[in-house]
Amino acid sequence: MDNKTLLTRNTPTLYNSGYQTTQFYDSRSDILENQLTEVVHNQEEMKGSLKQSVVDLKKSTAYSRLFNAAYPAEKDPLNTYTIANAIASYVRSLQSLNSPFDEYVRGDETKLTKAEKKGFNLFSGKAKCATCHFIPLFNGVVPPFYANTESEVIGVPKTKNKNPAELDDDLGKYLFIQSEIYKHSFKTPTLRNIELTAPYMHNGVFETLEEVMEFYNNGGGKGLHIAPKYQTLPFDKLNLSKKEIKDIISFMKTLTDTTSSKKLY
Ligand code: HEC
Structure with a gap:
């Protein structure tokens, strides 16, 4: 990732992607939580780390409060899964069926x-x-x-x-x-x-x-x-x-x- 080279594939829409049972043009992921984890860690895309996101988000009392409220059943509500699930839940809300x-x-x-x-x-x-x-x-x-x-x-x-x-x-x-x-x-x-x-x-x-x-x-x-x-x-x-x-x-x-x-x- 050099922020200059184009990736080889056209970006698909997020609308209605929650209804698909596979994600990506090559179908390598199933649910959106896995799709997101793949993109975050992909060396050619975000080259990031959800574990690092946990560390960073825990520094914010506002995020800790929001995760505690959203995932009360989790022992440790701010973790790699809940971050992926929170974003995937937002993506699932992007529905477009009103043409x-x-x-x-x-x-x-x-x-x-x-x-x-x-x-x-x-x-x-x-x-x-x-x-x-x-x-x-x-x-x-x-x-x-x-x-x-x-x-x-x-x-x-x-x-x-x-x-x-x-x-x-x-x-x-x-x-x-x-x-x-x-x-x-x-x-x-x-x-x-x-x-x-x-x-x-x-x-x-x-x-x-x-x-x-x-x-x-x-x-x-x-x-x-x-x-x-x-x-x-x-x-x-x-x-x-x-x-x-x-x-x-x-x-x-x-x-x-x-x-x-x-x-x-
Ligand atoms: C055999 C299955 C099949 C049939 C039949 C088919 N498509 Fe497709 N269509 C695909 C696939 C698979 C892709 C993606 C291919 C790729 O990018 O390599 C695609 C891509 C497209 C795209 C581009 C979508 C995008 O977001 O870039 C359009 C537009 C499209 N098809 C329209 C049509 C139309 C109109 C017809 C009828 C004339 C048709 N397709 C028939 C399977 C099909």
């Missing part, structure tokens, strides 16, 4: 235009997006039990250069589970607030939703001739027309919810 799409589903039929509804139907049908970006979180959390969070191999390129395209070298989930099927496998990210969170993919290779759609319309990595052996994205071209692509993008924009962030201030 025009949600309002429409809750019964307000004025919230979606014809084109947006057409886009939703394409998203869930011809374009196959909802076979991985599951409704309602639009990520890999699988309904109806929400007990698993899936990863997929779609073949994201290293750069936008197509002559020839090159597969991104990040091995994703394989770094933690050495099984061939996990080479270049990444947790399916949410599409909620996608309009506001460019660039896209684990490496941020695409800058616009139009670029993302072109990638999918051509069969992902397969269309660029860089497909990993076990690409799970269907190989076929989607044959979406320009109008259909436009409708899918306008649907994705109905997943924008800024009301939840406004509540914080």
